[in-house]
Amino acid sequence: MSIEHTILAVLSFWPSTGYNIKSEFEHKAAGLYWGMSYGSIYPKLKKLEKEGFIYAIEQEDEGRKKKKYELTAKGWKEFENWLKTPPPFPVIKDELLMKMSTWHEDMDNDVLISHLFKRKEEATDILKFVQEWPRNGYSFVSRLGCLSIRYAEMKLETEIKWIEESIEVLQNNNLPVGQDPHGNTEKLLNRRRMAIGGEKGNFQ
Amino acid sequence: MSIEHTILAVLSFWPSTGYNIKSEFEHKAAGLYWGMSYGSIYPKLKKLEKEGFIYAIEQEDEGRKKKKYELTAKGWKEFENWLKTPPPFPVIKDELLMKMSTWHEDMDNDVLISHLFKRKEEATDILKFVQEWPRNGYSFVSRLGCLSIRYAEMKLETEIKWIEESIEVLQNNNLPVGQDPHGNTEKLLNRRRMAIGGEKGNFQ
DNA sequence: TTAGTCATGTAACGCGTTACATGATTAG
C-alpha cells in the first residue's frame, strides 16, 4: 500500500500539515495505521500537490507559519477509487512466530518464555489504549472506525490468550506432539552438534 | 527483520539451495513465514558464504547440479543469538482496516461489504491449510512449530468471526455510535461536497 | 536560558523487488 494513499486518507479527515500527519500516526499505531517518516511525507506532499491531488493553504496560525494541505476534487476522487479497490491480504511478519517455530531442543526454553512475557506486556498496553480510544472524549472515531477498533481489540485479546496458553504449556513441559515423519528433530540436533563439535568447550 | 536471519533459520532445518528456500516460503505464507525473491536470496547466500556463516556443497543430485548450503559453527552461533534477541512488536499494515476506518458516509457500504467477503474467503482458505498442515503426513512440524501454527489458527478464527459480525452489522445498518465531539463527520462531508461541488454532474 | 516541541525540508543510503538472462531436465 502506498504512502500517497495513506496521506490522502489522513487529509480526508481534516486539512493537515506534514508535521501533523506524522504525529497522527505516533499513537494510532494499533495496527490500524502505521508510521511514516518526514523523509517520505514532505516529498510526497510536494508530489501530490504538483499532481493536483492536494493544495496548500499557507497559514500564520497561532504565531507559527505552517502549510496545511487539503484535498482537491481530483484528490477526493483518487482517494475514493482507492477505497473501492479490494485490499490485498496483509503480510504479517512476526519475528516471534518465526523464532518460535525455528527454536530447537538444544536452546533454553526460558529465553523463549521471556520473549512471550515481553510480547504479552506490549500487547496489553496497546489493548488498553485501543479500548479507551473510542471513549476518551476528544478523538474522532467514526462509526466504521469503531468497527476497525473492535477488530484490533479482538485480535489483541486472542494474542494475549495464546501467549498465556503457550507460557503455561512451556512451563509445564506440556508441548503438543508435532509431526516429524523423517526424524528431522534428531537430524537437526546431530547436524548442529557436528558443526559446533570441534569447539564444544567455548561454544556459548 | 533481516532476510539474512530468515535464511539462516531455513537452513537450520536442513541444507537447502536458493531455489529450495524460495519454494519453502511459497506455501507457508500463513503469517509464520514470508516470501522473498531470488533477487534477494542468491546475493544473500553469496554474502553469507563469504562471511563464513554458511558453506556450499556442490552436488550432482538427481541428475541436476545444485548448490546446497549448510550452516557453519559460526552460522549456528549467529542464528541462535538471533533467536535469543527479543523480537520487536510486529507492524501490521492491513489496508482493509485503513480503508474501513477512513470510509465515509457518502460512500456505498456494499463495496466495503464486498471487501469483507473477499477477506473472509482468503482467511478461510489459509485457515484450512493451517489446520491440515501439522497432520498432512509429510511436513516437518516441530513441537514448538505446532504452537506457532496454533496461533495462526486462533488469529484467523478471530478474524473470520470479526468479519462475520461486521458484515451483519453493516447489512442491518446496526453500526456502533463512534465518538465525534467536534462534528467531524458532518465537516468531512461538507468539505468533500464543497470540493467536488463544481462538477456534481460528472463526479463518479 | 535551555530543553522541548512545533515545523519544514534534503541527501545519502539500505533493502528488497522486478525484470531480465540463461539453461537443463522432465512430464504430458
Place this chain on the structure above:
DNA sequence: CTAATCATGTAACGCGTTACATGACTAA
C-alpha cells in the same frame, strides 16, 4: 516436442528510512 519445473544468477529501479540541517516559539 513443448510446456512446466528445476536451477542460478544480475542490473536497474522503487520505495522508504536515517541522518542531517535549520529555525522559531514556549514552558520550566
